[in-house]
Amino acid sequence: MFELKNVVRPNILTLEPYRCARDDFKTGILLDANENTHGPALSDITTYEELLELNRYPDPHQLELKEQIVSFRNQSPNKYSTSLLKPENLCLGVGSDESIDLLLRCCCTPGKEKLLTCPPTYGMYSICATVNDVETVKVPLTIPDFQIDVEGILAKLESDPGIKLIYLTSPGNPTGKLINVDQVVALLKKTIDTWNGLVVVDEAYIDFTASNGEYSESVSTLVNEYPNLVVLQTLSKSFGLAGIRLGITYCNIDLSRILNSMKYPYNISSLTSDIALKATSPSGLAVMHKYVKSILQQRETLLKSILDLKYVGRNIGGLNANFILVEILNKSGKPSNEVALMLYNTLAVDNAVVVRFRGKELNCTGALRISIGTEEENKELLLKFEKVLNEINA
Template sequence: MQVQGVDAEAYALARAHKPEHFVLERIVRPNILALEPYRCARDDFQEGVLLDANENALGPAIAPGSAYESLDLHRYPDPSLHAARERATALRGLPHPAYTFLGVGSDEVIDLIQRCFARPGQDKILICPPTYGMYRVSASINDIGVVQVPLVTANGAFQLDTPRVQAALRADPAIRIVFLCSPGNPTGTLIPLRDVQQVLDTPEFAGLVVVDEAYIDFAAEEQALGRKHGTEPVSAVSLVHEYANLVVSQTLSKSFGLAGVRLGLAFAQPPIVQVMNNTKAPYNISSPAAWLASQSLSEEGVARMRENVRTLVDERDRLCRALGAIPAIGAVLGGNDANFVLAQVLDRPRGVPDSQRAAHVYETMARHRGLVVRNRSSELGCAGCLRITIGTAAENDLCIALLTELLA
């Protein structure tokens, strides 16, 4: 049985459909592959006297003059979504909108992938801790097992242990999905694409590789400025043209500054995207979210995003230098390719990571000094670590001053 609704012309635009041993239909849950997708009222007609969807013809109950009055909020969203899908596709250099899925934040993308491609009570995902916690949460909700292959954490490297990942895939055919976070959270470390390709090409693995790139624009901008990463592509989207078993997840929450809009993206070859579109809830993207995303993905919006990313990268580097001058702060771990740093609090007499002291500093700053970071000292390879998001220059100055004071 083939995936219903696949755009064959769009699928043919891919340069290749590697690896040869991968067959998508074998890993889609049978009920998902067989389902008849719900057809929305707006899929057929978007104009005219619309008496087909039980909408409120009198208009939205919002104050006159609202910024969103022109969006016809009393109507269900137009499937065109203000061209947000097309603009995201063009930004990432893919050949057709059929390669792009829009979701309610990256979390919907993560959950939907597990619902579509892993059978409850039978299949498993593989994760590489320390990593983003929603992979495991979603697996628990969907009754999917979790296999862990830790990152190489020595000296704060946080790199993929590719041989162990491949060994785990060979040993356990129940693993259907591999989640790789690049740059990682909470590590901030970019995974080289050669490592991703090795996992994609693993002959014994018939499932999907999902590369979560929530912070990729920070690494890409550093490369564009000639500061890091050479000339090879940093985003796994560059591999979508060739690999039929790859999904790349991104978001507008980080570099684009639209966390409140909840707009996530997935890039993959059209059959995978179509499975996800067949399964998602009708009208999952609201009209305001689509309009705001479209504005942000415009030429002017992308230019502003890159300007903001450059400012945050500069501030991150300044914060790292300032943290290095505080005696009780040890190494700033990870690759520092995102909009945060992972700073290690030390027990000064011994010069070793001190998780108890890190927790005390975190609590004191949050409860008594009005500055909130994240305590990550309980995670693998992160003993004594505080994850600090890069703020404005003034916010970073305050963070530096409080850490200097509390760790004196």
């Protein structure tokens, strides 16, 4: 039976959170936080910068921003949802990477407990695990559909009691493939009574998936049904705000309280918070949906054109993200890391077009990952892509 106290490290369970100056009072003559009361050291300060009060520490709780985020996600819940998200379900971080690391520090005893990943997947999971002295064990995604192997994961959990976390990416990176929601829920149900650990679903690209009518493919609205579920999201992709570094962790309220106690005080800057508030407002969401629609249209056009090129094989991945994963062939028509790597380097160095070589990822031989650009960028990519690839295979 799942019990949070058996998942979180004992020293973290007893952690007394740091109390910030802004936990108690936010208005008045504030002389409690050793701030510079003269203001920010800027020779020219705009009205906008004045309103942000950059000489003051930011709000440590970000309640207004959390309310806007849960309002957005609650508008289209997952088909399995029976309750709504609350602001208390959220922990905000400096990008999803802070949350990835935070969960490892929260749950895994260094040198003893382990993380399970399903390659091919996002590389930061194993990097954060290594930094925290946490061993990574792997159960590969199934081929060719890049779905999770539920029975394989269950078998690994049964044979290795040291595993405390499972990190899944949906839609996948570099696969671009949404993990079937039914499989995620099946894994949650099968593990909740037999394993004390967390299933973490990283949904960085979730807004590029097609919604199922009134329902969303996101499992973020399931965290109150399944206490063993944690969901990560970001404003970097669909919201086009990679530069502000804002990540969102959704989880049960008890775990959220612990994660918020662990994070560093004032980790979300006033600048980040202000931009995020605008982006998650009704007008900001309208812009996000407009851009996502355009990206999806361009993805369809680019993929059709690139698959028509000589020496381009299959679309290896799915169509659930703002990128495609295509197979590059040699003269013999075989997937080739050598040709793909040469194409990648020549495009970047000689043609100022930068894509990503992913051929060393499991079951991705010869693969290039290509982000969807603007219509003009995609046209230039296609021209140079075809020219360089034909020259390499001449």
